[in-house]
Amino acid sequence: MIMSRIEAPRDEAVTNLTDRLLAGLPTEAVLTDPGITASYAHDMASFCPAGAPAVVVLPRTVEQVQHVMRTATELRVPVVPQGARSGLSGGANAADGCIVLSLTKMDRILEISPVDRIAVVEPGVINAALSRAVEEHGLYYPPDPSSWEMCTIGGNIGTASGGLCCVKYGVTAEYVLGLDVVLADGRLLTTGRRTAKGVAGYDLTRLFVGSEGSLGIVVRAVLALKPKPPRQLVLAAEFASAADACDAVCRIMAEGHLPSLLELMDRTTVKAVNDLARMGLPETTEALLLAAFDTLDPAADLAAVGALCEAAGATQVVPAEDAAESELLLQARRLALPALEAVTGTTMIDDVCVPRSRLGAMIEGTERIAEEYGLTIGLCAHAGDGNTHPVVCFDAGDPDESRRARESFDEIMALGLELGGTITGEHGVGVLKKEWLARELGPVGLEMQRAVKQAFDPLGILNPGKLF
């Protein structure tokens, strides 16, 4: 990092930086009050250090973003791009003396085309706002991270976000056709296309997706849309063991079913949800599996999947009778994280994805780790994708428990790698997992990743200290 730790809130360097920024930005787009800039320091991850921003900028146009990046390059000031700061890996945490570049004011939906099945948006558009807007045209933007009511499309692109829909519809990456990106030096790069297909040169679009703001600033995205499917119908199946539930998941997938979601909650999670919201979920069950179909005849699909659950030893199988019952079950799943947070006050959410055939081993191993470290670890999983979210619950005021939380969190990642998985299925690396990225990628992988970073950001000013 070029700038040293900012001690005083408005030393000479900061004044100079602010003046330069104000030459190309309106006054209200440049925030320097330390009380306010400090509120932009963090995303939602635990245990991730954050520095004090020198300034927060809120541009509204591409040209303003270019001005910010030109200024940053000239003055060698680090830039941390931010969306809604709902990330879970510290990827949007400020660096000391940095410019926080918040894209939240660039929130226009520029175009929706039913024939071309695309939307063109600015990065600050809220995921839910886009979903609702395209729905009016009979279209569907699938990626649905749990934070969809607050997170931005730019943030989703930065972390290649997933959600509940992925087992059928895939992650954000699969919906990004083209991008406008402001490079570190302020030049504007257009990647990709508005067309359904295209292979003209290297796929730089996909390189930016999931790059956590470390290669450039996304200022515009062309997104692919799907036709709006029929409303999904949900089934709940109870199991006497997580192993049985995982067996059911394997049977469902091996039989060729295409559920629109396939989620698992363990006993700890179910109890936490009941405690938080009195949902009336069955607390005697060891694992609750939710399966849904958004097909023309979801009841038939649910019947077939229900039979597979029973064959795998389900103790009870309850298909929802209608959309309202389905929605309640989904609500329960969406509450899993806040519910687990309420257990001890603080959580660390892991995000290990394994081949789904190894899901049972992953869950069993997580239970072993919880026992070993004497901690509550609730587990919910996008089971159809093998993407587990073990949630380590702890009291942040208890240093020993905090240490055990961190260690168990790491053990879970080690287990995931051992099972042929990845340390992050959808939350990204950020600050939280950067030591682990090196372990997953190995030395050649890491070196080539760094070479790419070097090609796009030779001065290292874009979101420094993240990923590597």
Added chain:
Amino acid sequence: MIMSRIEAPRDEAVTNLTDRLLAGLPTEAVLTDPGITASYAHDMASFCPAGAPAVVVLPRTVEQVQHVMRTATELRVPVVPQGARSGLSGGANAADGCIVLSLTKMDRILEISPVDRIAVVEPGVINAALSRAVEEHGLYYPPDPSSWEMCTIGGNIGTASGGLCCVKYGVTAEYVLGLDVVLADGRLLTTGRRTAKGVAGYDLTRLFVGSEGSLGIVVRAVLALKPKPPRQLVLAAEFASAADACDAVCRIMAEGHLPSLLELMDRTTVKAVNDLARMGLPETTEALLLAAFDTLDPAADLAAVGALCEAAGATQVVPAEDAAESELLLQARRLALPALEAVTGTTMIDDVCVPRSRLGAMIEGTERIAEEYGLTIGLCAHAGDGNTHPVVCFDAGDPDESRRARESFDEIMALGLELGGTITGEHGVGVLKKEWLARELGPVGLEMQRAVKQAFDPLGILNPGKLF
């Protein structure tokens, strides 16, 4: 290029190169007979220059590929990777004095997992062989380029190949989860994952897909599979004008249908197919549209789409009665290219993809270009994707006609760009379109593409002279 043009077939440098290669490869894997090596000079593109390879190597193991690349790096010899050489852009054409690295002997399917819905393959596996192998497990590998009976998965990855299925199932890129890649200096890089999701670091997997062998040598791929869908049923609709057919395409897509193929053939193509194979297609029609569904009730879907075709002015709508009739219609479509080749002996196949809302303008413009240049240009299109294949027919023995063919080919690309499209939807850039790549990407785009190339292949030995 480091080596100068090879005049004599076995000068000192070549002998040295061959000896070094033989130190890590069995004798039968190193071909030096100029009569044989010359047969590896070309892929299937017209008008693309090719050099004389110094040597052709046919490794069977990853270690052998690493040996080849280490040798090439040490001696600064260009390497041209090849699959089945069925490409249409000269991307696999030899450079003078190069090592042709044919991956065709690395043709093992290493794993098929129905639970994880993945296959692990070597690059030389034939597309059709993989498709049939996974079908036995109730699985489906969608990408189906017309050359699927001969082309290799490695070649498909190199060009991010498409096919007829893309309108519903997308292109090769969407099925590549992870890769083993031998880098220019012989190091082995593993990218991506075996899991359904994963965001650990930059998406290098996707960077290699479509990179035409210019960034590394793919030696192993983890591919995503889909459950095998029901057999598709095809409908044929005749139109009095291409504009009406394009209107039908727009209506079908805007109404939210998900056909498993949506293909268009113009009058010239229909006639050529009849001439070649006496298929009995309706020659009075100006445009023939084929739509298919692989849903549970394809007849219902075809009825809905048939009604939309009639609303768009179709003069006749004929749904196939069964799988056999459907297969005949697909056969007709698959014969389009050989049929057009038979018209004048030589063809140049363009591959312009436009937003599907501009498909009508693209076809109308192509007709205008054909007239202007006094040439037969047959047109078939993956209409649902807006991906047109104007096929310029000409007599290669007639210099003036050849010149007009080239010029009209370029005009078609210019038109595609003007309509917001891309110069290549699925065939790649290779040698054929490298001047046009610069026009599509612009100076910043081209510079960043080159920066990526530089990061992976600093000596420029991998498939030189392609893309840029």
